[in-house]
Amino acid sequence: MTATQTHCPYCALQCGMTLTPGIPRVRLEPADFPVNRGGLCAKGFTAADLLDHPDRLLTPLVRKEPGNRESPLREASWEEAYDRIVTAIRDSRDRYGNDSVGAFGGGGLTNEKAYALGKFVRVALRSSAIDYNGRFCMSSAATAANRAFGIDRGLPFPLEDLAGARTVLLVGANPADAMPPSMQYLDAGRANGAKHIVVDPRRTNTANGAHLHLQPLPGTDLALANGLLHIAVRAGHLDESFIASRTENFAAVRAAVNSYWPERVERMTGVPEAQLRETVRLLADGPSMILTARGTEQHSNGTNTAQAWINLALALGLVGKPFSGYGTITGQGNGQGGREHGQKADQLPGYRRLDDPAARAHVAAVWGVDPAELPQPGRSAYEMISAIGEEGGVRVLLVLASNLVVSAPHTANVVDRLRALDFLVVSDIFRSETAELADVVLPTAQWAEEEGTMTNLEGRVIRRTRALPPPPMVKTDLTVLTDLAGLLGRGEFFTDQPRAVFEELRRASAGGVADYAGISYERIESEDGVFWPCPSEDHPGTPRLFTESFPTASGRARFIRVDHRDPAEVPDQAFPYVLTTGRNMQQYQSGNQTRRVKALTVALPEARAEIHPDLARRHGIADGDLVELRSRRGAATLRARLSDGIRPDTVFAPFHWPGANALTDPALDPHSKMPAFKVCAVAIARAGTP
Numbered sequence: 001m002t003a004t005q006t007h008c009p010y011c012a013l014q015c016g017m018t019l020t021p022g023i024p025r026v027r028l029e030p031a032d033f034p035v036n037r038g039g040l041c042a043k044g045f046t047a048a049d050l051l052d053h054p055d056r057l058l059t060p061l062v063r064k065e066p067g068n069r070e071s072p073l074r075e076a077s078w079e080e081a082y083d084r085i086v087t088a089i090r091d092s093r094d095r096y097g098n099d100s101v102g103a104f105g106g107g108g109l110t111n112e113k114a115y116a117l118g119k120f121v122r123v124a125l126r127s128s129a130i131d132y133n134g135r136f137c138m139s140s141a142a143t144a145a146n147r148a149f150g151i152d153r154g155l156p157f158p159l160e161d162l163a164g165a166r167t168v169l170l171v172g173a174n175p176a177d178a179m180p181p182s183m184q185y186l187d188a189g190r191a192n193g194a195k196h197i198v199v200d201p202r203r204t205n206t207a208n209g210a211h212l213h214l215q216p217l218p219g220t221d222l223a224l225a226n227g228l229l230h231i232a233v234r235a236g237h238l239d240e241s242f243i244a245s246r247t248e249n250f251a252a253v254r255a256a257v258n259s260y261w262p263e264r265v266e267r268m269t270g271v272p273e274a275q276l277r278e279t280v281r282l283l284a285d286g287p288s289m290i291l292t293a294r295g296t297e298q299h300s301n302g303t304n305t306a307q308a309w310i311n312l313a314l315a316l317g318l319v320g321k322p323f324s325g326y327g328t329i330t331g332q333g334n335g336q337g338g339r340e341h342g343q344k345a346d347q348l349p350g351y352r353r354l355d356d357p358a359a360r361a362h363v364a365a366v367w368g369v370d371p372a373e374l375p376q377p378g379r380s381a382y383e384m385i386s387a388i389g390e391e392g393g394v395r396v397l398l399v400l401a402s403n404l405v406v407s408a409p410h411t412a413n414v415v416d417r418l419r420a421l422d423f424l425v426v427s428d429i430f431r432s433e434t435a436e437l438a439d440v441v442l443p444t445a446q447w448a449e450e451e452g453t454m455t456n457l458e459g460r461v462i463r464r465t466r467a468l469p470p471p472p473m474v475k476t477d478l479t480v481l482t483d484l485a486g487l488l489g490r491g492e493f494f495t496d497q498p499r500a501v502f503e504e505l506r507r508a509s510a511g512g513v514a515d516y517a518g519i520s521y522e523r524i525e526s527e528d529g530v531f532w533p534c535p536s537e538d539h540p541g542t543p544r545l546f547t548e549s550f551p552t553a554s555g556r557a558r559f560i561r562v563d564h565r566d567p568a569e570v571p572d573q574a575f576p577y578v579l580t581t582g583r584n585m586q587q588y589q590s591g592n593q594t595r596r597v598k599a600l601t602v603a604l605p606e607a608r609a610e611i612h613p614d615l616a617r618r619h620g621i622a623d624g625d626l627v628e629l630r631s632r633r634g635a636a637t638l639r640a641r642l643s644d645g646i647r648p649d650t651v652f653a654p655f656h657w658p659g660a661n662a663l664t665d666p667a668l669d670p671h672s673k674m675p676a677f678k679v680c681a682v683a684i685a686r687a688g689t690p
C-alpha cells in the first residue's frame with residue numbers, strides 16, 4: 001500500500017494529509033505541511049468518510065419522463081445522460097441563441113477544472129453565461145484589493161507571518177471555528193505577548209481568546225473603520241512617510257473621515273469610544289495586521305467596507321512589511337484559484353479582464369481560436385439566476401460543485417428561477433438540494449480520486465494527488481467537459497488530463513496578474529507549494545507582495561474615499577431585529593458533504609439560532625425551543641441557543657442547512673455583486689405562537 005500526500009477537500013487553508021488506501025477504508029492522517037503543521041480540524045479528520053459514503057452518487061440520474069421534473073430521477077447510462085444534455089443544449093441554442101446556455105461553477109473546483117469550465121463555456125458553448133459561487137464568498141474584498149493594490153491575493157504574505165504580529169485585528173473573521181489549525185499561528189503570537197482584537201456582533205470562539213472584542217451593529221463596519229482612522233489621524237499615528245512615498249489620494253480619505261468623530265461612531269456602531277481608542281493604540285504598536293473575512297464583505301456595501309479597512313491599513317503604513325499588512329481570509333477550498341482562471345463572468349485566465357483586447361488576444365492564441373469568437377462579459381452569479389425566465393436569460397444551466405438552493409440568498413426566488421429553466425444539469429458527489437431539481441444529475445469524482453492543483457488562502461499553489469480511482473461509473477468533471485465538448489463538435493480544444501490542462505493554464509496565465517507560468521507539478525511537489533506570481537521556472541515565487549511597489553499604473557497603492565450608508569434593509573416595526581449568518585465549526589458551506597458525516601452531525605445535529613437571553617425573554621423563548629424567524633422573503637424554523645455573547649438586537653443563524661438563506665436579502669453590492677448575506681431584518685417568535 002502506498003501512502004499519498006494530498007490536501008483536505010474542504011476549506012482554503014488546504015491542510016496537508018496522508019492517505020493510505022486500505023480495505024475496507026482509506027486511512028487518513030494529518031501531514032506536516034507548512035500551513036497545518038500536523039494539525040487538522042474535525043472536518044478534515046473525517047474527510048475520508050465522503051469517499052465510500054452510502055449516499056454517494058454512483059451513476060448518472062435522469063428523469064423517468066424526460067421534460068417532467070415531477071417524475072422521479074432514475075439511474076441511466078452516461079450515453080443516455082449525455083444525449084439528453086446535448087439535445088437540450090442544441091435545441092436551446094437553435095431557438096434562443098448561444099447565451100441561452102450557461103454554467104455555474106464553484107470555488108471548490110481545482111484550478112484545472114475552473115480553467116476548463118471557463119474555456120468550455122466560451123469555446124464549446126460560445127456563451128457569455130458563466131459565473132460561480134465565489135461571487136457569494138469574497139468578491140467584495142477581491143474588488144477592493146484590486147482597486148487599492150492592483151492585485152487580489154487573499155493573504156499577500158505567508159500565514160506564518162501571523163505569529164510575528166504584535167497586534168492582529170480580525171474583522172468579521174472566525175478562524176477558530178472556520179479553520180482551527182490556523183489558530184496555532186495566532187496562539188503563538190499571543191504566547192509572545194501579541195494582542196488580538198476581534199470585531200464581530202457575536203462572541204465567537206475567536207473572540208473568546210481575544211484581548212478586545214468589539215461588537216458593532218451588523219452593517220456598520222465601514223463607519224467603525226473610518227472612525228478608527230479618524231482617531232489615528234487626530235492621535236498622530238499615521239505613517240506619513242509611507243503615505244507620501246507608497247500611496248496616492250490620501251487627502252480625499254483624510255477629508256472623508258473628518259466627520260467620523262468617536263462619539264458619532266459610538267452612536268452608529270454601538271462600540272464604546274474607549275474601545276475605539278484602545279484599538280487604534282494597539283494597531284499603532286506594530287507590526288500589526290488587519291484581517292477581514294465574510295463578515296466584512298457580505299453586505300450591500302461590502303466592497304466599500306473592505307476598502308475602509310484597507311485605507312486604515314495603508315494610513316498606518318502596515319502594508320508590504322513582514323508580520324504586518326492587510327489580508328482577507330478566503331473560505332472555500334479553492335476560493336483563491338477559483339477566481340483566477342476564467343470561471344467568473346468578466347474574466348479570462350491569469351486574472352485577466354474579458355473586456356481587455358490584449359487579454360482576449362493572448363488567451364485566444366493559447367486556445368487556438370479567433371479573439372472575435374470570445375463572448376463579452378456576462379451576468380454575475382445572482383443576476384444570472386434572477387434573469388432565468390426573462391427575455392435573454394439562461395434556459396439551460398450546468399451547475400458544477402455548487403448547491404445554490406442552500407447557499408444562495410432568498411431561497412424561494414432561487415428555487416423558482418431554477419424551476420423556470422428548460423433544462424438543469426447538476427454535477428456533484430451527492431444528491432444535493434439543487435440536484436433534486438435537475439433534469440440530469442452527473443456523479444463526479446472526489447478530491448482523493450483525481451489529480452489537480454488548488455491555490456490556498458496565501459496564494460500558495462498546492463497539488464492534490466490521486467490516492468485511489470473513482471468508482472467505475474463515476475467520471476471527473478474534466479472528462480465530462482471534454483466529452484460534452486466533443487459531442488458539440490469542439491472536442492479538439494479540450495483534454496481531460498489534469499497535467500495537460502495545467503500546462504495550458506500556465507501559458508494562458510503567463511504575463512497576467514495571477515501568473516502561474518513558472519509553476520509545475522514537480523515544483524509544487526518539491527517546494528511544498530509555490531506562491532504566485534511566478535513568471536518563470538527560475539523565479540522563486542512570491543510569498544510576500546508589495547515590499548517595493550504595487551502593481552498599479554503608478555506603482556503606488558490607492559486610497560479610495562468611502563462613506564457609510566445604511567444596509568439595503570434595516571429593522572422596522574414589522575421586522576425589528578437584524579439577522580446575520582455565518583459558520584459552525586463542524587460544517588462546511590451548504591453542508592452537502594458535511595451534513596452526511598456522522599461524527600460531525602453527532603457533534604452538531606441541526607442549525608441553532610443564537611439569541612441573546614434578553615431578546616428571548618421578550619418573546620417567551622427558552623434555550624432549546626423551536627423559534628420561527630421571518631423576513632420579507634420567507635420563514636425558517638430553528639432551535640434556539642441562548643447566548644449572552646450576541647447583541648440583543650441581532651440573531652445569528654448558520655447557513656449550512658436549508659433555512660437561513662430563506663430569509664437573507666439578495667440586494668447586491670454595486671461593485672462586486674455580492675449579496676447582503678450578513679444583514680437582513682427579521683421578526684422572531686416561539687414556533688407555534690400565533
Ligand code: SF4
Nearest residue numbers: 008010011015041044
Ligand atoms: Fe480541512 Fe480547513 Fe479543517 Fe484544514 S482547517 S482540516 S483544510 S477544513
